[in-house]
Amino acid sequence: MPMKSLSFLATLSLFALIHPLAIASDPSPVQDFCVGVNTPADGVFVNGKFCKDPKLATANDFFFTGLDRPKVATNAVGTSITPVFADNLPGLNTLGLAFARVDYAVNGQVPPHTHPRASEFVVVQEGTLLAGFVSSDQDGNRLFAKILNKGDLFVFPEGLIHFQSNVGRVPAVAFAAFNSQNPGLITIANTVFGSNPPINPDVLAKAFQLDPRVIMDLQVKF
Structure with missing residues (x-):
């Protein structure tokens, strides 16, 4: 086989190996929407959910209420999380989005964690938070941290360890958004x-x- 052909095949093989790694977020939908349902009788299986027949979709499939309601933070770390995912907002299915409300008791925190499939941003509605993330070993494990007050926003890059902690004297509330319907x-x-x-x-x-x-x-x- 000529050397040029071998070189082309080697390049093509390398591209085939690395190309899947370049997909960094949820696949883009190829339809207007795919309202998630849990039974195959209603449609086609897409992104972990079956799609409802689009003709049967209603405004309620895209509607969620209750994010204005505070919750008492009673877990071991002093937080309560109200998730808004495709499981409880079916219209989110295949849209590559997820949300959450976080209620923090005094001294409450979302402990160090990571989302393997999503970047995240947090907006403070009430109170004062210390928020931060740590870069990878390759970048020297640098800490990026900031005190956040009402109206402030902080971004956590995909896959990096991050945290939020209530450092104020009163309970705090924040809203989080993710660029994946299943951030992990x-x-x-x-x-x-x-x-x-x-x-x-x-x-x-x-x-x-x-x-x-x-x-x-x-x-x-x-």
């Missing part, structure tokens, strides 16, 4: 210390430079 959620502490089955404590002890007994205590907690 990996909470660092839960994932590392709460895996099922647990990660070998000796592995984590070396990774975190801690006594294995401390690791086992953390694994019990999470």
Whole structure:
């Protein structure tokens, strides 16, 4: 085979390998909308949902109410999250969007976590938050953090570890938006210390430079 043909085939093979990695967000829809339903009798399976017959879609499929209602933050970290995803707003299906309201108790936080499939922005409606993210190892694990007050917005790049913490003296409220209908959620502490089955404590002890007994205590907690 001529050298030029070999070179072309090698280039084509390399492109085939790297091209899937270039898709960085949800696929664009090829129809006006795909109102998500859970039964195959109603339509075609797309992006994790079946599509309702477009003729049967109504305005209510694209409507959500209740984001004005505060929730008491009673979980272990002092937050309550009201998600608006395709599961409870069917018209979001295939649109590459998701939203959430976050209520923070005093000293409440959304602990360090990452969304593997989405960037996020947070807008503060009430209160004062400390928000930040950490860059990758390649970029030196730099912390980008900011105090946010009412009306302020902060962006978290896709896949990077980030957090928000209420640093004010009163409860806080923020709204979040994602450029994926299923951003995914990996909470660092839960994932590392709460895996099922647990990660070998000796592995984590070396990774975190801690006594294995401390690791086992953390694994019990999470």
